[in-house]
Structure formats: C-alpha cells, structure tokens
Amino acid sequence: MTDTGPAEDETPDGLLSWCLVANVARETSRGEGGLEIQHGTKHFRAGTLLWLAPARWDAGSCRRHAVGRHRGNSRRYVNMVVCVGDLENFRVKGVYSEALVRSLNGYDHDPAAPRTLQDPWTRERAQSLADSWNRHREPLFIEGRPYAHPRISVPNPPPAEIQLDGETFHLSRYGTRGAHYSRTPPPVEWIPEP
Template sequence: MARETARGESGLGIQHGTKYFPANALLWLPPVRWDPGHGRWPAVGRHRGNGRRYVNMIVRADDLENFRVKGVYSEGLVRSLNGYDHDPAAPRILQNPWTRERAQSWADGRNQLREGILIDGQRQPRISVPNPPPAELHVGGEILHLAHYGTRGAHYSRMPPPMEWAPDT
C-alpha cells in the first residue's frame, strides 16, 4: 500500500493509506477470477482495524507501490487468496499459482511503470513518461512543457512557461 494516496475532488486530498489498509501495509494480489473494473485489483491484507485477520478487498491500482515476490506460508493467507477454490483437505496449497519467474517479471514491470499524461487537459493514453517526468517533451514535432506534476500524473501544455519579471536595477 502506498504511503500517501490521493482522494477527494481532483485528487487534491492526501490520505495515509486507505480506509481499509494502513500506509505501507503488505498486500497480496490473488489471481484475478473476474474483472473488478479499470484500474482496480483484488487484494488480500490485514485490515486497518483488526491486524489479525486477512480480508479481501478491491483496491485501486494507483494506491499500490513497491511490488515484490514473496512466498506464502500462512494457512489463513492461503485460504484468503484461494477464496471459493480453497480445499480444506490441503490448507497450505495455493490454487492456480504463478511461476516465480512470471510473478517476478510482472512485479518488475509494475515497479518500472510509466505514467500517462494530459496535454492541455486531454488525457493521452498512448503517450507515457517516466517518473519523474521531463520538463520538455517532443511529441509529433511539437514541444510540450511540463505545467504541473501531481498525484494524477503529468500535465503538459503547448504554451511555454511564463518568464519571470526582474526589475531593472
């Protein structure tokens, strides 16, 4: 779970963790059985209010960071990850596990995630930039200037930044 998450109108409210998980909580992502919606994933972790039980929740992908591959040894965690497919006769067997190589490749791809951008208020899904974004971006023969960078990504403008006025002395 990310240390700070964006909430509220236009993502201007900063919150530590989410309503259900504290900041820096360890979450496990089970195999997806159904699509919870764009940018949302099922996750298993210890609830903010009760640190002993594992709970299944749907979380925003933007609220997750620092992906790692780790083994699962707890019976309670295996039960939560398996969900309805859990076999009580084999309490420590994870159903439909990924190979370590596949999981590591996926985690590495998420950790090196590039961010989408907005150009003059319009989302550009096919253009992405690294984090932190460059001050100038060359797209289609145009030079775009970084106008704002926040929790919702990089906002670029076709207008150059204003020049600072300095008094003549």
Template sequence: MTEATEEQVPDGPLGWCLVANVARETPHGESGLDIQHGTKHFRAGTLLWLPPHRWDPGHWRRHAVGRHRGNGRRYVSMVVRVEHLENFRVKGVYSEALVRGINGWDHDPAAPRTLQRPWVREDAQWLADALNEPREPVFVEGRQYALPRVSVPNPPPAELQLDGETLHLARYGTRGAYYSRSAPPVERVPEG
C-alpha cells in the same frame, strides 16, 4: 507460546505471490491534495498479497488480500489503487489461512494448501519490477483521459515527442503529467 511441529511447517512455499506495502502517505480527495496515512481499510505499511486478476477491477486497481485495519487477525479481500502501494516484490506463500484468503470463493476445502491461480514467479517479478519504476500517466490538453500505454518517468521531461508532435509540460500534479501542444510563454528578463 507453543512451538510449531514439523507437520505444521511446510517444506517449501505453497506458491508465489506478488506483494506490496500500503504507502505511508496516500493522496485522496479532489486533485489528491488530502494526504492520509494508509487507506480506509489498511494501515500504512500493511503487507498486501496481490493475486493474479480474477476479474478486472478497473484502471490501476488490483485485488488485494491483507489484514484489515480493524481486525488484524483475519485476512480480508479488497480492491486497492496501485498508486496507494509501494515496495512491490515476490514472496512465497506458506500459510493455509493466506491460501484461503487468496483463493477466495474458488477455495477448495479438500485441498487447503493449493493455490487455485498461482503466479509464475518470473511473471510476478517482472510486474514487481515494472511497478517499482516510478512512472506517471500522460494527459494532453483537450483529452479527458490519460493516453493509453503512454507514461513518463517521475519527474516528467519538459518536452515529449508523441506521434511526430512535440508536447510541452504544462503542469505536473498528483494525478500525472499534463502536456500542451503550445509552447510555454518565454519569460523576458529586463536588461540591466
């Protein structure tokens, strides 16, 4: 194995990036009851680099760059679900190959060590802290989609105050917390 020369090792990071690992177990299928190890494209534990949004890939999805399950030598770019990721943090980017993968079609061969849209380290750290706090989307009976900008801690509370209305936890599943406007039935205990 050859040692890297001083010209090949950068003095400091070429930029900062939000990173995460692929979760050990990921829910798939209807109701998320099919548990798999990793995802179709990435093994469990794979380090993924999450650059700032180029375009919006959809609700709770992120553009990610990592080493593919089938070819561990090259970086590939995919869209992944945030729920399939864990251990969010900020890391420095040191590799020109990684810079090329993060830049994607914006990569400039004349400036191979330049990130086109780098993270501001504080912004990436704020997002990492927010994503590491386990929160669940909130669904209310009669609505097909989760309420925007409303989430609850994991595990969810039995009651939730929302717009002056008391909602009661009806069920809790892999997709989030489901609340009802009606109170749960009272269980009668026989005397005696």
C-alpha cells in the same frame, strides 16, 4: 527488485506457493484531479503488506484483488480490490500460512485441501509483473483530455517539454498521479531592473 530468497531449484520447507506482494504507498491521492493527499488508503494503513492474487476477473487494468490486514482489525485478513497506483515496492514472497491461502482463494477455497492455492502464481510470472510495475514511469495527461495518454509515459522526474504528434506540450503540474502537460507555455517570471 529481485527477491533475495532461495535459488530456483531450492524449495523452502513449508512453502505452499509463491505470491506477488506490494506495500500500500505512503501517500495516495484522491478527490477531483487527485489533489487530496492521504496517508495509505481507506482500508489499509501506509506500508501495509498486501498479497496480490492472480486476476480471476477483469477488475480493470489498474485494479487488483488483494489480501491484507485491515486498518481497523490487524489480526484478520480481508479481501479488497485495490488500485495498483496506490501500491509500491512490488516483489515475490512465499506463502506459508493456511489462513493466507484461505483468504487468497476466497469463495473458491476447498476445505478438503486447505494448503492448496486454487490459482497459484508461478515465481517467474509474479517476478515479471513485479519488475514491470516497479519501473518508475509516470502516466501522461494532456490538457483537455480526461484520461492518461494511452501510448506514452514519461520518466520520473518528467521533462519540462515534450513533443507529441508534432505539437509541443509544457509541464503544467506534477503530482502523485502523474505528469500533466498543457499547450500553453509557463509564465515568464518578471524581474525588476535595479
């Protein structure tokens, strides 16, 4: 998804920086096996706009530092580490607010330079990451293995069967956390003869 903002050579008045943003997904899954469905997350309502700061530390490949308005107090920005899988509609937006810059900077904020983002995104880098996260690919889980297969993802909707290392796997269930495949084929439906 491409931002419909000004051309590359134009800089809007008052722009402080570019930032990667996303919305909290309408449905997120929790609990054992991801079977408990929630609307939004514990700290953010569904659809809340989150500003994603560039990674300052390794929070894990699927976790990011984000700034947004909390579910309980929609007037102030809060800093949280969120799971990228709970977000949707990634895009690039301009930062115009000093309060937002202060929140994105966190402890690194310099009061002498209140309009300066300490670790800014380049527009190209943020757009590249947004494009890669917007591709509709689902993680692949194989029966008996607790984690997603590191090399493979499947399209959305997933195929009924896949071949992996010369072995056939059958789709056993499909949910918000990805496609789960099993070695056993699905049961055949019995139809009574008239």
